[in-house]
Amino acid sequence: MALLPSGCGNAAPVDGLAVRAVAAAKSMPAGRERDVTLREVSRNLRHADRDQAIEAASAMSEDYELRTFSPGPDKLTRQIVAQQDEQQSEDRACERFVERLSPGGASAADDRRIRDCFSMDAPPGIVPPPIPPFRLILLAADALPAGPTKASLLYMATWDRVPDRPAGGAAEAVRRLRALIPLLSGETRREAMTWLDTTSVDLIEGRPDDAVERIRRSFARRQATGDTPSPEPGQQAQGLIADFLQARDLDRALTVTNLLPPSDDCAAVDDGPTGVLEWVLPSQDSTVVAAYMTRLTRSGTLARLCPKGLSSEIAAEAWLNAGNDDKALEAASRSGDPLVLGKTRLAVIQRRMTTGDASGAGSLLRMMADAPPPLDRGDPFERVRAARQRIQLIHLLTKAGNIEDAERLASAYAGPGWRAFAWSVIVGTKGRDRAGPKWAGPSLDLQDVPADH
DSSP: OOOOOTTOTTOOOOTTHHHHHHHHHHTSOSSHHHHHHHHHHHHHHTTTOHHHHHHHHHTSSSSTTGGGGSSSOOHHHHHHHHHHHHHHHHHHHHHHHHHHOOTTOOOHHHHHHHHHHTTTTOOOOSSOOOOOOHHHHHHHHHHSOSSHHHHHHHHHTTSTTOTTOOTTHHHHHHHHHHHHGGGOOHHHHHHHHHHHSSHHHHHHTTOHHHHHHHHHHHHHHHHHHOOOOSSOHHHHHHHHHHHHHHTTOHHHHHHHHTTSOOOSOTTSOOSSHHHIIIIIGGGSOHHHHHHHHHHHHHTTHHHHHOTTOOOHHHHHHHHHHTTOHHHHHHHHHHHOOHHHHHHHHHHHHHHHHHHTOHHHHHHHHHHHHHSOOOSSSSSHHHHHHHHHHHHHHHHHHHHTTOHHHHHHHHHTOSSHHHHHHHHHHHHHHHTGGGSOTTOOOOOOOOTTOOTTO
């Protein structure tokens, strides 16, 4: 891509920037911030200037980054690979075990192994265990007698993102679970009936209006009693709106949206309308979001739900998700906040560069290069936000070929840490072609380092 904003006709060479980046990082006082900076500089330089990348890694107080430059995998990588191989071996063994089970023939010991194979009793963690393939879930359920594990497996088969589930598979699992209910007892029966009494099952069984009515009753019950039902009706409504938007059912999506209570503060993200805009819309197709936003505004629903007005920042995010750059930029400008405007402009520039709109991207790049996010305003958190936005801007300017402005902005950081990091971003971005397809590109975030360090 060739985007040439003003001032880049004779772009400055990047020769020497890697050396300056490492020297600046090494000049920082010893401690965690210095090590973090050296690590990120090393990773950004790795494919563009290997010698300087090794120099940065060598200057760290620990050698874990330096070991990654040794021929062959380091000890940590070997351990990870060994763990992955062991897990794959266990997965294959579990698959063979389940495939050998005969319908109705599972013993108590088989029940325990099925639970282990599918991580059904694993404690909650940051990374949830993988969901087994649909075929194996049903094979295991068929082998088991009526009981907690069989019921749990049939419920698991209805979850979102079950691998290799065929069309109609979720409905088949629901049908089997309903048939199992009379054979269950006690807490297992109550829990299974609760699983079936949800909007998700309503949709699986082709009863979308029942799902809408369920939300309506839940809100009415909360209003009448003052209690908050479980699950919370606002969260239920957001999930159902997401499902309807995914199905391109805008009428029902708007119907559920109208069930939400008005918000006293549409500058905060909550379980009401702002939650829909911030949490639901980013996962939807932009054309669907655009149609939904248009109907929200034209029908008066948005004005009713946000009587004091929707915050400009949330509005800008929503219009970005709708693919409407002009409305997003207009909303961001109304905010009067340079960080909101900077965030929106960067998103628009990135999209225009991706779609090949060189002229549109170039004009915004020039505007941001002339008036970058200020580094000396607001609290420390805001100053770090500005520092990160400048890094993104430096990265995009470099991609566009404007090394002169990129280097000028990089040199303007007050502290050696962010200066070093910014210079490494320029070098890493310029050297992207040498890295190969597996490299995701330079890091654009220097975490745990204040903006003036």
